[in-house]
Amino acid sequence: MAAQPLIRRLCVIGVGLIGGSLARALREKGEVAEVVGSGRNEDNLRAAVRLGVVDRYDTDPARAVAGADMVVIAVPLGAIEPVLRAIVPSLSPGAVLTDVGSAKGSVVADVERVCGQVLPNFVPGHPIAGTEKSGVDASFATLFRQRRVILTPLVETAAAAHHLVKKMWELTGAEVVDMGVRHHDAVLAATSHLPHMLAYTLVDTLARLDDRAEIFRYAAGGFRDFTRIASSDPTMWHDICLANREQLLEMIALFGADLERLAEAIRTGDRAAILATFQRAKRARDNLYLD
């Protein structure tokens, strides 16, 4: 334990992959004196205690946040509004509140709806990390190491709250960057939300073919990588695509038009157009990652 830990009492609402990994990382650093968990699944909360991820839990979020100086909401986006309604009246004066939702516009709107304003001590956040696994069993302390965490503070956000949330994520080994709410949602629609829609749709399309058993038998390594994200939690992703509906639909439309254009090039045997598409894509992908 650090002589003066950054956080005295951390309350994590939703002790899953993200919430659990954050608690683990901060405990490992000795930068949190006490961790209180909350959530709807008591089995999961008991597991969190057993695994040493939290010290104790309370299934009532209003009681769980009592006396916490840092509250992290790590539930699916669709559950954020009811959680806010439950906890806001019980927050300690000065408590800092943040979330980990994959869309930020909807969370800011939730806060405004519940509180009638943007809370100065609320710092919208989004760690760009995760696996296709869910639950506290899947959490690990190094999940955020060398990953990016995006914060989307508003003009109303208090500098001290922003600073504390930034510091908390840096302690997990993440690089923290600030971004505007709409810009965050546009970037994530392109790099994460659209790819998940494509992976889910592809697997579902194939799973409804008559010879699906045969088809999946011959799915090789490329398919395995390509469809890994289709194992992600359906409820979480259902919430994300509705929360970022407008920007996601725009990306789906862009992609759909490009796919139709490629299909047309294949149909008409337009070799130059096909090759140009693949070459541009390969160049972009190769420059992006050196693996």
Next chain:
Amino acid sequence: MAAQPLIRRLCVIGVGLIGGSLARALREKGEVAEVVGSGRNEDNLRAAVRLGVVDRYDTDPARAVAGADMVVIAVPLGAIEPVLRAIVPSLSPGAVLTDVGSAKGSVVADVERVCGQVLPNFVPGHPIAGTEKSGVDASFATLFRQRRVILTPLVETAAAAHHLVKKMWELTGAEVVDMGVRHHDAVLAATSHLPHMLAYTLVDTLARLDDRAEIFRYAAGGFRDFTRIASSDPTMWHDICLANREQLLEMIALFGADLERLAEAIRTGDRAAILATFQRAKRARDNLYLD
């Protein structure tokens, strides 16, 4: 070297990832006495000699096949017809011929066009293995271990030729299965050709956005896996999508309709439909692979 190697002289036309890995595997087993390479890129052929993948090479495929008892055509699909025109007159009597193309209908049509008939000693084949890398430098002896190789013999195919090609692939550690030509092309359109089109299109769509630099900066692990196949060789894939045009276009249309249906569900906030799609996909993906 086995006392009586399976193959006396193997000629590999196109000593890349697949052709090179096959030669390496057979040499490691001592089941080939001599390997002759051929291809258009002399630098690559020189590298193949230097790496010990082939004993010698000849850039003229007609000369390269002379005296070979097994000839493997491992060039992109679009180059198979000219290769056949060059080599068929020079094949030794009794030489067995096979290929590794990712579509089989087009290769069978190539053989019929060049020879006026299906050659009894020609066995169409397709190893379901590979990486997004290309060239002999990327080849390795264990590429086919525990992978599937599909052969699509025709009624005209000689049993002895079929048997020899099957034996050859089994020596690499692969499981060899037989399939009809059209069925092969349907299964591959679904599990491989469509996913490649989606990955190429996605990366290309994003690469043409105004804030592409920013977007790619925030692409995390899921995106990396999802787009790995967009690094595949553009020429090879250009050939594949034209060779399997009809069945690929059918799959793109199916997928496109499903994506449009999902977009409509997101647009109208049809929670049940969205969730059902994601749940079906997750169930199929989880049952498919246990990773």
